[in-house]
Amino acid sequence: MSSTSRITLNRLALANNLAFLRTVIGDHAIFSSVVKSNAYGHGIEHFVPLVEACGIDHFSVFSLEEARRVKHVCAPETRIMIMGHVDDEDLHWVIQQGIEFYVFAPHRLRETLRVCRELGSRARVHLELETGLHRTGLEEDELPGILELLLGNPELVEVAGTCTHFAGAEVVSNYYRIQNQIRAFHERVRWLRDGGLDCGLLHAACSAAIFNYPETILDMVRVGIAQYGMWSSQETRIRYLQRGDREGVTRSPDPLRRVLRWSSGVMDIKEVAEGEYISYGYSYLSSRSMRIASVPVGYAQGYKREISNQGHVLIRGGRAPVVGVINMNMMLVDITDIPDVTIGDEVVLIGMQGDIEISVSSFSDMVHNLNYETLVGLPAETERLVVDRPLPARRNGL
Numbered sequence: 181m182s183s184t185s186r187i188t189l190n191r192l193a194l195a196n197n198l199a200f201l202r203t204v205i206g207d208h209a210i211f212s213s214v215v216k217s218n219a220y221g222h223g224i225e226h227f228v229p230l231v232e233a234c235g236i237d238h239f240s241v242f243s244l245e246e247a248r249r250v251k252h253v254c255a256p257e258t259r260i261m262i263m264g265h266v267d268d269e270d271l272h273w274v275i276q277q278g279i280e281f282y283v284f285a286p287h288r289l290r291e292t293l294r295v296c297r298e299l300g301s302r303a304r305v306h307l308e309l310e311t312g313l314h315r316t317g318l319e320e321d322e323l324p325g326i327l328e329l330l331l332g333n334p335e336l337v338e339v340a341g342t343c344t345h346f347a348g349a350e351v352v353s354n355y356y357r358i359q360n361q362i363r364a365f366h367e368r369v370r371w372l373r374d375g376g377l378d379c380g381l382l383h384a385a386c387s388a389a390i391f392n393y394p395e396t397i398l399d400m401v402r403v404g405i406a407q408y409g410m411w412s413s414q415e416t417r418i419r420y421l422q423r424g425d426r427e428g429v430t431r432s433p434d435p436l437r438r439v440l441r442w443s444s445g446v447m448d449i450k451e452v453a454e455g456e457y458i459s460y461g462y463s464y465l466s467s468r469s470m471r472i473a474s475v476p477v478g479y480a481q482g483y484k485r486e487i488s489n490q491g492h493v494l495i496r497g498g499r500a501p502v503v504g505v506i507n508m509n510m511m512l513v514d515i516t517d518i519p520d521v522t523i524g525d526e527v528v529l530i531g532m533q534g535d536i537e538i539s540v541s542s543f544s545d546m547v548h549n550l551n552y553e554t555l556v557g558l559p560a561e562t563e564r565l566v567v568d569r570p571l572p573a574r575r576n577g578l
């Protein structure tokens with residue numbers, strides 16, 4: 181192992197998730213795989229080819245740098261869409277490469293037209309409509325100007341799509357806000373079409389929306405967290421199962437499988453007598469004579485300091501509590517109750533070992549993080565491997 185821990189991606193879990201998500205979105209919608217933030221910590225270079233091998237040919241990223249990395253590993257005909265930031269000076273490259281990008285404000289369209297004129301090329305853009313998130317997106321009163329520019333320059337800009345993003349589709353408390361957004365989106369698309377514009381592919385749904393607002397599955401969906409095998413929220417999972425109950429269909433309680441597993445190894449083992457403090461400071465006092473294993477992963481590797489004295493890792497199919505504070509590059513775990521642990525034994529930080537699992541959610545809950553935050557905190561430099569690990573039997577509850 182060149183790094184002190186490794187992340188494995190389970191190809192079978194990904195194939196399972198993509199097949200399941202296809203049943204959720206139906207046959208017609210294009211599936212855009214959202215791989216921003218290093219594919220949610222999974223690693224763009226490893227993850228993108230796996231998704232492509234399952235027949236997906238559209239990827240969404242946030243930044244130019246991510247688009248560059250996807251482009252480097254994807255098939256030439258695969259489409260890439262930048263949903264976020266591009267510096268004006270980088271528009272040349274983006275347009276020349278045929279990469280699609282969001283027009284979220286009038287200045288972006290004006291600059292795009294200027295660059296296209298200069299290059300003699302045509303850009304493929306997605307109009308992002310502001311419908312209630314109040315983050316980025318074209319405001320209603322900006323649409324007449326946008327329409328005029330687009331209709332006047334069809335040879336410079338192709339509208340590949342028109343889209344919006346919801347203000348939290350994963351919790352029911354946002355219900356009315358989302359309903360208003362859905363209504364506003366369709367009204368504005370109608371207005372643009374009535375004005376003579378071909379709006380291209382309509383897309384609005386993220387992972388949570390494909391489950392909670394299936395009417396928002398339009399021509400394309402942008403799915404991130406679910407393809408990695410996680411729910412946007414527990415509520416989304418429960419609502420999905422409840423709907424099945426109401427409709428009298430039996431649904432698997434665990435249709436999504438975690439793609440990622442994060443593991444390391446036992447670096448050293450020490451005997452510590454009763455009444456000694458372990459790790460820095462005074463936060464952990466041994467209450468008996470203990471065996472302590474060191475694991476070469478710390479907060480510099482994304483193992484959050486808040487997990488000090490709270491978390492568990494898996495060794496030899498047993499749960500070993502984290503004792504003392506997490507260090508920059510190391511943590512200590514109590515292996516007193518796990519027999520026969522030896523140096524080099526595998527240590528699972530996230531994922532399954534034997535029958536037990538440290539889930540991303542349990543890990544996140546401990547530090548009041550979203551699953552998203554935990555995943556993107558995983559170190560980019562850690563070695564990644566693709567494996568085919570048979571999926572464990574389906575379970576009740578998570």
Ligand SMILES: *Cc1c(COP(=O)(O)O)cnc(C)c1O
Pocket residue numbers: 214216263345385386387388402403404405406412
């Ligand atoms: C991140 C993101 C998504 C995907 O969200 P998930 O909840 O991970 O499915 C979709 N659309 C936009 C604009 C995003 O930024």
